[in-house]
Amino acid sequence: MKNLAGIEGNTRTRLTEILRNSKPVFTVNEASELLGIPPKAMAKMMARWVEQGWLIRVRRGAYMPVPQEARSPNDVSEDPKIVAARLFDPCYLGGWTAAEQWGLTEQIFRTIVVLTPRKINSRRPKIRSSQFLIKTIPQGQFFGMKTVWRDNMRINFSDPTKTVVDMLNDPTLSAGARNLWDVLKAYLSSNERNISSLFDYSKRMNNGAIFKRLGYLLEKYGLNDEITMQKVRKNLTAGNARLDPAMPSEKLITRWRLFVPQDLGKA
Numbered sequence: 001m002k003n004l005a006g007i008e009g010n011t012r013t014r015l016t017e018i019l020r021n022s023k024p025v026f027t028v029n030e031a032s033e034l035l036g037i038p039p040k041a042m043a044k045m046m047a048r049w050v051e052q053g054w055l056i057r058v059r060r061g062a063y064m065p066v067p068q069e070a071r072s073p074n075d076v077s078e079d080p081k082i083v084a085a086r087l088f089d090p091c092y093l094g095g096w097t098a099a100e101q102w103g104l105t106e107q108i109f110r111t112i113v114v115l116t117p118r119k120i121n122s123r124r125p126k127i128r129s130s131q132f133l134i135k136t137i138p139q140g141q142f143f144g145m146k147t148v149w150r151d152n153m154r155i156n157f158s159d160p161t162k163t164v165v166d167m168l169n170d171p172t173l174s175a176g177a178r179n180l181w182d183v184l185k186a187y188l189s190s191n192e193r194n195i196s197s198l199f200d201y202s203k204r205m206n207n208g209a210i211f212k213r214l215g216y217l218l219e220k221y222g223l224n225d226e227i228t229m230q231k232v233r234k235n236l237t238a239g240n241a242r243l244d245p246a247m248p249s250e251k252l253i254t255r256w257r258l259f260v261p262q263d264l265g266k267a
Contacts, residue, residue, distance in 0.1 A: 014035055014045070015054060015055075023152075024079075024152070025062055025086035026063060027061050027063075028046060049063075058128060059125075064083075080127075081097075082151060082153045082155065083127060084114045085153060088114050088116050090142070091115060092115055092116075092145045092156035092158050093113060094114075094157070094158035094163060094173060095133070095135075095158075096109045096175055099174070101148065101157050102190075104160065104164075107175075111124075111131045111132065111133050112130065112133070113135070113173055115142075116134065117137060117142050119136055122134070133173075140204070140206065141204070143162070143201075144158055144159050144165070145159060146158075161192070161197045163187075164198065165198065165201040165202055167180050167183060168180070168209075168210045168214055171243070172246065176246065176247065177244035177264050178264065181217060203235065208237025211236055212241045212256050212258040214232055215229065215256045215258075236256070238257075239257065241259070242258070243258055243260040243261065244261060250262065
């Protein structure tokens with residue numbers, strides 16, 4: 001285990017300037033622009049700081065400081081939500097990650113779900129000790145966010161309603177139909193429940209399968225708002241969808257044009 005190395009005065013001044021004026025995770029280009037040092041020279045300087053134990057390389061070209069109280073860079077556990085918000089910006093944290101944030105699930109997930117309009121080469125990158133699930137979404141689906149501050153870093157999460165709608169749009173983000181059902185139940189029984197917004201958000205997503213899943217699950221929950229159910233039925237598209245495309249689903253609920261897994265159909 002490498003101990004933190006000493007640092008010369010001029011270098012200390014440069015590093016202090018970066019840390020004072022940067023976000024928790026910063027890039028070579030940002031440091032280069034801040035100090036007026038060419039990017040190649042800045043990259044070499046930051047590589048030395050990593051060797052000396054003053055910075056941690058989060059991924060290529062991106063770094064974060066080692067806290068003064070850390071005995072070694074190996075002692076530092078970076079906040080994966082801050083890393084995600086910084087490296088995949090513009091983005092928001094959604095799916096089961098947002099469900100945890102808003103208390104809509106009691107399950108603990110190690111992987112951080114990130115939704116972004118950017119094209120990301122790897123859908124499941126691992127950055128240091130953190131695993132991420134990246135979903136690229138159309139610009140028209142980039143809405144419905146709430147800001148949470150962590151260590152002076154602004155992090156966008158999908159708001160509770162958008163969290164549910166994103167899961168209805170892609171059940172992968174809920175880790176399957178059973179978790180989707182549990183999250184929706186928690187949402188409908190919470191103070192965050194907003195049926196009007198749930199319907200409006202669903203329309204904005206431009207995916208007919210959402211209303212098939214939503215109608216079936218609202219009926220399963222026992223929602224007695226016939227006006228809302230009529231609105232859902234009017235937005236049903238042709239053809240059949242699956243509640244969970246990743247699971248065998250032989251049971252067809254014809255009124256919702258939806259195939260559901262047998263166990264969920266009985267629940």
